[in-house]
Amino acid sequence: MDAYFYIILGVGLLSTLICVAAGIMKKAPNDITILSVAAVELALLVYLVGSIVRVIAGEHIAGEAWEFWGYLATALLLPVAAVYWSILERTRWSNFVLAAVGVTALVMAARMNQIWY
């Protein structure tokens, strides 16, 4: 596991905790929960840029390259989809939808790490 994974682990878990807490407190999605998901997206973008730089620098992906990029592309879409979905219905349940992003991103980051090394 590399630094990218640990960044997403930290940001993802934090985002999930914030969103679950907001959901339990019966709040609709607000700036805090949406920004926490945006932070997950940012962390994934850092992973994307970092990975592109590493490949250009000549590093080799141990596993299937297209599987790695597939995971990363899908992970990048998740926060966007979840935020869109949560804006359509502003209830506490949308915060639980947002909460799913963080854990999913961290599971996917773990898998991406396995593929890379």
Place this chain on the structure above:
Amino acid sequence: MADTSEHTGKRPADTRNTGPGRLLIAVYAIFAISATARAGYQILTKFSEAPLAYLLSAFAAVVYVVATVSLAKAGRTWFKVSLVAVLVELVGVIVVGALSLFDPVQFPHETVWSAFGRGYAFVPFILPILGLIWLYRRRPAAPAA
């Protein structure tokens, strides 16, 4: 009983995509995407290693896609589709889960439903149960017979 309530407009309750249903659909969507991607990958790259397991993966993926779409749709027909999809999922996760434990020779390779979804934190096992509870709570009213 000849009451007129069935003519007083649409029943807004015949939808399953609000409130907790949104979370359910979101989790189903995640599983639909990951199961489809995984099954596609398994079948394209190493199908001959375990055809049965990978066909099951593909079947599971289809079930998740159908469940996701049908839960998001309103109306009685989509309710039935959801019910069938969720029941198939529940039976699938129990049967495949049990087979993968008792007959690891036939099921040596991981599928979403292997060992009751252990590889996915047992979410595949919990999901259809929550799905059934949700469908029951949002079941369409009995047709006026």
